[in-house]
Amino acid sequence: MTLKVAVIGASGYTGGELLRILATHREVEVVAATSREYSGKPLSSVHLNLRGYYTNLKFSELNIEKITSSAELVFLSVPASVSVGIIGRILEGGLRVIDLSPDFRLKNPSLYEEWYGFKHPLVDLLSKSVYGLPELHRDEIRNADIVACPGCNSTAAILALAPVVKNKLIDLEHIAIDVKVGSSEAGREPSHGTHHPERANVMRPYEAEGHRHVAEVEQELSLLVGRDIRVAMVPHAVGSIRGALATCHVWLIDNIGGNEIWKAYAQMYGKEPFIRIVRTGPVKYPDPKYTIGSNYCDVGFAVEESRRRAALFGAIDNLIKGAAGQAVQCMNIMYGFDERTGLEAPPLSPA
Ligand SMILES: NC(=O)c1ccc[n+]([C@@H]2O[C@H](COP(=O)([O-])OP(=O)(O)OC[C@H]3O[C@@H](n4cnc5c(N)ncnc54)[C@H](OP(=O)(O)O)[C@@H]3O)[C@@H](O)[C@H]2O)c1
Numbered sequence: 308m309t310l311k312v313a314v315i316g317a318s319g320y321t322g323g324e325l326l327r328i329l330a331t332h333r334e335v336e337v338v339a340a341t342s343r344e345y346s347g348k349p350l351s352s353v354h355l356n357l358r359g360y361y362t363n364l365k366f367s368e369l370n371i372e373k374i375t376s377s378a379e380l381v382f383l384s385v386p387a388s389v390s391v392g393i394i395g396r397i398l399e400g401g402l403r404v405i406d407l408s409p410d411f412r413l414k415n416p417s418l419y420e421e422w423y424g425f426k427h428p429l430v431d432l433l434s435k436s437v438y439g440l441p442e443l444h445r446d447e448i449r450n451a452d453i454v455a456c457p458g459c460n461s462t463a464a465i466l467a468l469a470p471v472v473k474n475k476l477i478d479l480e481h482i483a484i485d486v487k488v489g490s491s492e493a494g495r496e497p498s499h500g501t502h503h504p505e506r507a508n509v510m511r512p513y514e515a516e517g518h519r520h521v522a523e524v525e526q527e528l529s530l531l532v533g534r535d536i537r538v539a540m541v542p543h544a545v546g547s548i549r550g551a552l553a554t555c556h557v558w559l560i561d562n563i564g565g566n567e568i569w570k571a572y573a574q575m576y577g578k579e580p581f582i583r584i585v586r587t588g589p590v591k592y593p594d595p596k597y598t599i600g601s602n603y604c605d606v607g608f609a610v611e612e613s614r615r616r617a618a619l620f621g622a623i624d625n626l627i628k629g630a631a632g633q634a635v636q637c638m639n640i641m642y643g644f645d646e647r648t649g650l651e652a653p654p655l656s657p658a
Pocket of ligand 1 (some may be wrong): 315316318319320341344345387408457458492493494496625626629
């Protein structure tokens with residue numbers, strides 16, 4: 308018996324990546340893929356890479372009753388503040404949900420007013436949702452009815468920082484995160500800033516005062532050490548289509564050097580199926596280029612012991628480990644499938 312899933316927001320970039328990964332996932336059948344704009348059209352009319360797959364499945368209108376009667380699990384690949392409007396009826400229908408949007412990532416409801424500008428209408432569900440980062444929350448994900456997948460910038464930053472924060476190897480008062488990210492992060496809908504002539508070849512800081520992902524990075528790092536952590540974080544739009552690189556500047560506490568950082572990474576990530584610690588080779592620090600098309604997060608670090616500082620790196624494909632791949636990894640955990648199922652393909656090269 309295959310697991311029947313629906314993708315709401317299937318015409319977008321993360322929805323398209325979900326369809327691509329699920330097309331060859333041996334445990335899953337996609338029974339519905341919604342798009343208001345493309346309803347009635349074949350999936351390949353939008354996702355040209357999917358020509359020849361899903362030959363009978365067309366985009367459909369968002370009809371929750373139809374979805375609850377045909378699917379067991381729903382992926383929500385929709386913009387912020389859409390999931391809160393539809394998740395109630397999906398859960399009432401007895402389905403489980405993996406939400407790629409930010410609507411259920413933050414535990415403290417007041418943070419939604421502060422960072423997203425809306426009053427969260429389903430506060431009771433926030434405490435039930437699980438932050439969908441398997442490396443930190445695998446056991447909780449297993450039994451969750453709502454999994455809230457992290458943002459892409461947050462995934463790269465949290466995975467780079469988690470081992471040294473958890474082991475308190477750094478000055479926890481001073482963490483500065485610089486993220487570079489490709490244009491697909493902004494989704495399919497073009498805007499002035501994302502239209503090709505405006506976006507190509509840029510190296511542009513954006514949302515430098517209060518990027519929304521700061522809230523979830525602080526939440527997760529604080530949970531790791533049981534005290535409030537604050538970070539400075541500035542994302543930069545760069546010219547590539549895919550990829551996110553977090554460079555995290557930190558300052559070492561006494562007696563801590565490269566060996567201790569290495570041990571902390573190896574201890575936390577040694578058995579993780581989708582984390583690679585990068586230290587050697589002609590490119591000895593993580594670069595998203597070598598993760599493209601895969602669910603890997605490459606982590607690594609550089610240490611200047613004489614200056615008591617280190618730079619920690621996390622590199623991902625924003626649409627895969629930063630979105631659709633991570634969501635499928637969570638699904639695999641929730642349903643007891645091998646965690647790598649559907650995600651076995653190595654990265655592209657050259658990409
Ligand atoms: N792009 C990334 O790298 C990335 C990474 C991590 C997380 N995310 C998050 O994932 C979510 C989707 O991102 P994306 O990049 O895939 O966006 P996108 O390309 O803009 O796609 C959005 C999808 O949602 C549908 N949609 C829009 N408004 C809707 C509504 N009111 N009701 C139902 N469906 C609606 C759209 O189709 P129709 O308008 O035709 O219905 C489309 O299929 C966002 O919350 C984003 O923050 C994105």
